[in-house]
Amino acid sequence: MTSTEAFPITLAFPPQGHFTQPYLALPCLKAWLHQGGHRDVELRDLSVEAYDHFLSADYLDYARHRAAACLETERHETHGTPELNFENMRAWRAAVETEVSAQALIDTIDQAKEVLRGPDCFDPEKYIPAVRALYHGLRVVSAAHHPSELTPHNFTMRYANDRSKEILAATLDAQENPFIKFFSEEVLPGLIERQPRVLGLSVIYGSQLIPALTLGRMVKEALPNCHVTAGGGFLAYIGHKLTQAPGMHVCLDSIIFHEGEAPLLALCNVLKAATEGETVDLSEIGGLTWFDRREELQVRNNGPAHPVKLDEAPVPDFRGLPFELYFSPETVIPYDINRGCYYGECTFCTLPTVIGPGYRTRNASTIAKHVAELRDHYDSTHFNFITDCMPPGMIRDLPEALIESNAGITWWSDARVEPKAYDEQGAQRLYASGCRKLLFGYETATPRLLKLMKKGQSLKATAQVAENCNKAGISVTWYAMVGFPSETREEARATLAFIQENAPAVREVSLQTFHIDEVAEVYHQPDQFGIKILSDEEADLQLYHDYEASSGMTQQEAAEMFEEMMTGLRESLPLFKGDNIFYFMQKSHYFLQLARGLRPDEFVELCAQRKQKLQARDAHPSLTPTTGLGLRDLPFSYTSVIQTLGHPLARAARPDFLTGRFVTDAEEEARAQLGGVPRGQSVLAYDPLNHEFLEISPDARKLIEALGQAGSLEALLDTLSPDAPDTGRTYEKIVSFARDLHRGGLLTVNCTTLPEARTNPRPLTQHA
Numbered sequence: 001m002t003s004t005e006a007f008p009i010t011l012a013f014p015p016q017g018h019f020t021q022p023y024l025a026l027p028c029l030k031a032w033l034h035q036g037g038h039r040d041v042e043l044r045d046l047s048v049e050a051y052d053h054f055l056s057a058d059y060l061d062y063a064r065h066r067a068a069a070c071l072e073t074e075r076h077e078t079h080g081t082p083e084l085n086f087e088n089m090r091a092w093r094a095a096v097e098t099e100v101s102a103q104a105l106i107d108t109i110d111q112a113k114e115v116l117r118g119p120d121c122f123d124p125e126k127y128i129p130a131v132r133a134l135y136h137g138l139r140v141v142s143a144a145h146h147p148s149e150l151t152p153h154n155f156t157m158r159y160a161n162d163r164s165k166e167i168l169a170a171t172l173d174a175q176e177n178p179f180i181k182f183f184s185e186e187v188l189p190g191l192i193e194r195q196p197r198v199l200g201l202s203v204i205y206g207s208q209l210i211p212a213l214t215l216g217r218m219v220k221e222a223l224p225n226c227h228v229t230a231g232g233g234f235l236a237y238i239g240h241k242l243t244q245a246p247g248m249h250v251c252l253d254s255i256i257f258h259e260g261e262a263p264l265l266a267l268c269n270v271l272k273a274a275t276e277g278e279t280v281d282l283s284e285i286g287g288l289t290w291f292d293r294r295e296e297l298q299v300r301n302n303g304p305a306h307p308v309k310l311d312e313a314p315v316p317d318f319r320g321l322p323f324e325l326y327f328s329p330e331t332v333i334p335y336d337i338n339r340g341c342y343y344g345e346c347t348f349c350t351l352p353t354v355i356g357p358g359y360r361t362r363n364a365s366t367i368a369k370h371v372a373e374l375r376d377h378y379d380s381t382h383f384n385f386i387t388d389c390m391p392p393g394m395i396r397d398l399p400e401a402l403i404e405s406n407a408g409i410t411w412w413s414d415a416r417v418e419p420k421a422y423d424e425q426g427a428q429r430l431y432a433s434g435c436r437k438l439l440f441g442y443e444t445a446t447p448r449l450l451k452l453m454k455k456g457q458s459l460k461a462t463a464q465v466a467e468n469c470n471k472a473g474i475s476v477t478w479y480a481m482v483g484f485p486s487e488t489r490e491e492a493r494a495t496l497a498f499i500q501e502n503a504p505a506v507r508e509v510s511l512q513t514f515h516i517d518e519v520a521e522v523y524h525q526p527d528q529f530g531i532k533i534l535s536d537e538e539a540d541l542q543l544y545h546d547y548e549a550s551s552g553m554t555q556q557e558a559a560e561m562f563e564e565m566m567t568g569l570r571e572s573l574p575l576f577k578g579d580n581i582f583y584f585m586q587k588s589h590y591f592l593q594l595a596r597g598l599r600p601d602e603f604v605e606l607c608a609q610r611k612q613k614l615q616a617r618d619a620h621p622s623l624t625p626t627t628g629l630g631l632r633d634l635p636f637s638y639t640s641v642i643q644t645l646g647h648p649l650a651r652a653a654r655p656d657f658l659t660g661r662f663v664t665d666a667e668e669e670a671r672a673q674l675g676g677v678p679r680g681q682s683v684l685a686y687d688p689l690n691h692e693f694l695e696i697s698p699d700a701r702k703l704i705e706a707l708g709q710a711g712s713l714e715a716l717l718d719t720l721s722p723d724a725p726d727t728g729r730t731y732e733k734i735v736s737f738a739r740d741l742h743r744g745g746l747l748t749v750n751c752t753t754l755p756e757a758r759t760n761p762r763p764l765t766q767h768a
Helices: 025-035 046-054 057-071 073-077 086-117 124-143 164-170 178-194 206-222 233-244 261-273 351-355 364-378 392-404 424-432 447-453 459-472 489-501 555-572 578-585 589-595 600-615 638-645 648-652 666-674 698-710 713-718 727-743
Strands: 009-013 041-045 198-202 227-231 254-256 288-292 298-301 332-336 382-386 410-415 435-443 475-482 506-513 531-534 544-549 623-625 630-636 677-687 692-696 747-749
Touching: 009 025, 009 046, 025 041, 025 198, 025 261, 041 046, 046 057, 046 124, 046 178, 046 206, 057 086, 057 124, 086 124, 086 630, 086 638, 086 666, 086 677, 086 692, 124 578, 124 600, 164 206, 178 206, 198 206, 198 261, 206 227, 206 233, 227 233, 227 261, 233 254, 233 288, 233 298, 233 351, 254 261, 261 288, 332 364, 364 392, 382 589, 392 424, 410 589, 424 435, 424 459, 435 447, 435 459, 435 589, 459 475, 475 489, 475 555, 475 589, 489 555, 506 555, 555 648, 578 589, 578 600, 589 600, 623 698, 623 727, 630 638, 630 698, 638 648, 638 677, 638 692, 648 666, 677 698, 698 713, 698 727, 713 727, 727 747
Parallel strands: 009 041, 009 198, 198 227, 227 254, 332 382, 382 410, 410 435, 435 475, 475 506
Antiparallel strands: 254 288, 288 298, 531 544, 623 747, 630 677, 677 692
């Protein structure tokens, strides 16, 4: 074993990733390094650290003032232009939302975080407002760095992440890149004090690329003797292009491809054996591409690394991760039961290639042993089994091993439709082992397309597997796509219809538009799928490509169909209706409800009860304006702006959620086809209790202000003269108006506003 004294290593997960549970890559790497003799390994989840930092009262106050200074709301409102132009809509929306909501968010953000991290998270009446507060807090953060946008699911800038020049520019743009300040003040001082010899960055998503390279650049400037390496799923796609891009050597020293355990250990051993600051030969390390700085700067591509024997890999080591910062009431521990895909035939899928090399699995007994260790060490009984799909044998063996070992856990994972394995008995065995949620690749209801995709499954089997799991108490999610080459609108609607037919068994649907990347079979065999690949010469890091199809929908038509299908899903699936969809959007939150013992139907009823309470709100005599209510007069319709920016053309003008790239000419096309929003007086209100934006009329604002002056609805109604004409009609109008504003959260019941003798006030009746 190599001696590793005084060789500190820091492994970091850069922003932006989900903030509800830890990621698995770094704990796997740490365990492997420990096994190899490196004991001083620090883990940093900089993504959740950044979210916690940004979503604080101090930062939101800073962001509010920064946004006011840079967005110049009045410039869009006072020049007398007849309409709000498309190119100004996002800035105007960011400005008015920040102005009306920031103070309420500053006052309540800590409470919202407490809700999501504690038992109140299980109460929909408290959960939904808390989640909204986080979303809206991030809109304030984004406004301060406009046009950059940070959400719970993405980070984008005006710089495209498939162009190296733009990426490098983004790493230096302190105005629009919020992570420069965050890294400088919250991360870099600790790294300088620690003096790590190796900094490893795990880049799984495209949204992490700019933050990761920003940090790499800053560390290389501050710590020239620290070797900065990076790996992860996204770099497995574009890593070779990235190292060939001019200037990337200022951000990185090397990239590890595919499985990282063995290459990272070998890299650390070589660097440890060298004198600090010495440029060394790394050519013997498999799976590594590196910048050779010994003489003239050159990029060296080593051969592939040998895969690790997964069943012999140590249990992941999560020690050091900030469990207290994740926005979940209980920890869900990720654990990889296999790597790669045993099926590996789908023509659209690239995961078997980038996760490689090859398919390997752990034995069921090893999994059960590791699960018990993780359960006991981290005091959590909730697991997310990381897998592309479990092979039929594992579907049988793993539940039996968990049951026999009295694991006492609950878990969820991805899965593949295997009708023999997921029969009624198999589904019941899975539930008995703790399985509460499974996600299956359904994709489409068109057999012709399933054949093109090489899915190897039938619609009958897909529906039957879902039904068997549902009967056993397991919640089923289907993955579906729209826009696969040659798909027609009618076929896409059939996909939606089939979901709706199976809605009692299918609780959630993860729907995405089809994208072509350079690894998939669709890209390499375009003639077979009737498409022409379109490349962008300026996109030197291009992974995803536009295309022209000889039949079926265009990409734009597929984007429009996506919106139509999502509308249908919201109408058909209880978990997608209204703000229930937040449970789907926050990773593991719905699962944790099931893990508490609720069946899917029971959870749906819990959500329905919240809705019923909101709709039951009436015009209570003590209604007064909600404390902390934000109101702002608008010269343009907020709702119209939201609708315009939600149009598929407008969405294409921003970096895509999946790819992070701009669609060519989308901004110009959206401007030409969507136009602007004409002037029209309205008011934007922000409910500080439920954290909702509502557009109301100027008359509604007048009523709110009159209620505030009168002290209560009853007191206001008492000012009406019974002898005045149309008093009855005015009375009814005020009561109806107040009822709607109460249901919207802008008015609240406050019995302290009534005389002491009437804390149980009389019901409102028709004025004579």
